[in-house]
Amino acid sequence: MTHPNIFSRQTLVAQALGHVDPATGALVPPIHLATTYIRDTDNQYRSGYIYGRPDNATVREAEAIIAMLEGAAAALVLGSGMSAAIAVFMALRPGDHVLVPTVMYWSLRNWLINDAVEWGLKVELVDTTDLTGLRAAIRPGETKLIWLETPSNPMWTVSDIAAIAAIAHEAGAKLAVDSTCATPMLTQPLALGADIVMHSATKYLNGHSDVIAGALATAHLDEFWTRIERVRRNFGQILGPLEAYLLIRGMRTLPLRVVAASAGAMELALRFSNHAGVAEVLYPGLPTHPQHSLAKRQMHGGYGGMLSIRLRGGEAAAVKAAANVRLWKRATSLGGVESLIEHRASIEGAGSPCPPDLLRLSVGIESVDDLYCDLDQAVALAKQ
Numbered sequence: 610m611t612h613p614n615i616f617s618r619q620t621l622v623a624q625a626l627g628h629v630d631p632a633t634g635a636l637v638p639p640i641h642l643a644t645t646y647i648r649d650t651d652n653q654y655r656s657g658y659i660y661g662r663p664d665n666a667t668v669r670e671a672e673a674i675i676a677m678l679e680g681a682a683a684a685l686v687l688g689s690g691m692s693a694a695i696a697v698f699m700a701l702r703p704g705d706h707v708l709v710p711t712v713m714y715w716s717l718r719n720w721l722i723n724d725a726v727e728w729g730l731k732v733e734l735v736d737t738t739d740l741t742g743l744r745a746a747i748r749p750g751e752t753k754l755i756w757l758e759t760p761s762n763p764m765w766t767v768s769d770i771a772a773i774a775a776i777a778h779e780a781g782a783k784l785a786v787d788s789t790c791a792t793p794m795l796t797q798p799l800a801l802g803a804d805i806v807m808h809s810a811t812k813y814l815n816g817h818s819d820v821i822a823g824a825l826a827t828a829h830l831d832e833f834w835t836r837i838e839r840v841r842r843n844f845g846q847i848l849g850p851l852e853a854y855l856l857i858r859g860m861r862t863l864p865l866r867v868v869a870a871s872a873g874a875m876e877l878a879l880r881f882s883n884h885a886g887v888a889e890v891l892y893p894g895l896p897t898h899p900q901h902s903l904a905k906r907q908m909h910g911g912y913g914g915m916l917s918i919r920l921r922g923g924e925a926a927a928v929k930a931a932a933n934v935r936l937w938k939r940a941t942s943l944g945g946v947e948s949l950i951e952h953r954a955s956i957e958g959a960g961s962p963c964p965p966d967l968l969r970l971s972v973g974i975e976s977v978d979d980l981y982c983d984l985d986q987a988v989a990l991a992k993q
């Protein structure tokens with residue numbers, strides 16, 4: 610499959626890299642369900658496929674698209690975003706020291722601080738927006754990985770990928786970036802110096818809240834990547850072919866969905882910044898955001914579809930506002946075409962850095978006026 614780089618990523622992804630099925634001429638790729646493949650008479654596998662656990666043709670097509678979107682040497686798709694992230698940590702060795710953000714996706718943070726340490730990783734939480742503190746936390750010869758999430762859940766702080774890549778490489782460590790919320794359209798972590806980029810493909814890549822999937826993409830075909838491939842193969846974490854097909858179908862419209870969600874989020878962030886019931890809006894696109902100038906440099910074409918609002922009425926008002934929405938869907942997850950609202954502190958529980966007055970908003974592609982009016986009435990009701 611050729612994809613000359615004269616075409617934009619939007620063009621290439623819309624056509625799923627120009628796929629035409631050689632057997633039938635179909636423009637839509639077939640779903641390869643086979644788990645096993647015929648051997649040649651001399652017992653070779655010249656088709657390149659042996660068995661379904663390491664590899665699958667539909668999965669390879671999804672991976673080729675993600676590699677193109679991230680400007681990567683290769684990509685892997687896995688059964689979930691969590692399995693993608695955990696595959697990276699499992700490719701390290703016992704005793705390795707890793708720096709991970711204090712503000713990050715809650716389930717991964719929990720796995721790191723509760724389970725990864727039992728496997729022998731030395732996990733240290735740092736504020737990745739503070740480069741001086743981050744540099745001081747490096748243990749020369751021992752720190753093997755820095756993990757970033759930018760913008761980060763659910764506070765939407767932004768970390769400097771290029772500066773942190775330099776810090777990591779100087780120390781002989783790798784940099785991996787959870788770029789789920791930035792999406793490949795708004796930030797290109799590998800071009801900024803990161804070694805690995807991770808996505809919960811459940812979110813924007815698929816975009817329709819009907820697939821659980823994860824993705825990794827690498828800048829280099831090195832020993833670390835080979836170890837990650839082994840983790841996926843041996844743990845059986847490959848994405849199923851039906852899900853890979855749905856992911857390919859979803860990704861075709863990724864650029865349009867991301868533009869719409871980012872524009873909607875920006876508009877809502879501005880409107881709620883001047884709202885009597887709202888104490889603070891957390892969104893990297895606002896000039897008042899602490900890392901706005903970094904976000905402006907690092908993100909292109911928008912600041913993403915995720916924002917949070919903190920209500921003046923505190924936790925009770927936040928819970929009540931979420932209870933009173935009619936259009937927004939009260940649900941976890943993000944990055945779908947439908948807008949979601951969530952009181953994060955209720956699920957993150959004790960030890961969460963998430964303030965109790967915070968509502969996390971995942972902006973979909975509905976009319977921004979409809980979204981504003983619905984949330985405006987819900988916040989007004991919460992004040993009573």
Ligand SMILES: *Cc1c(COP(=O)(O)O)cnc(C)c1O
Pocket residue numbers: 689690691692714717758762787789790808809810811812821822823942943
């Ligand atoms: C959802 C999410 C994950 C986990 O992905 P799953 O597909 O749910 O396993 C990781 N990181 C971020 C930023 C997420 O939003």
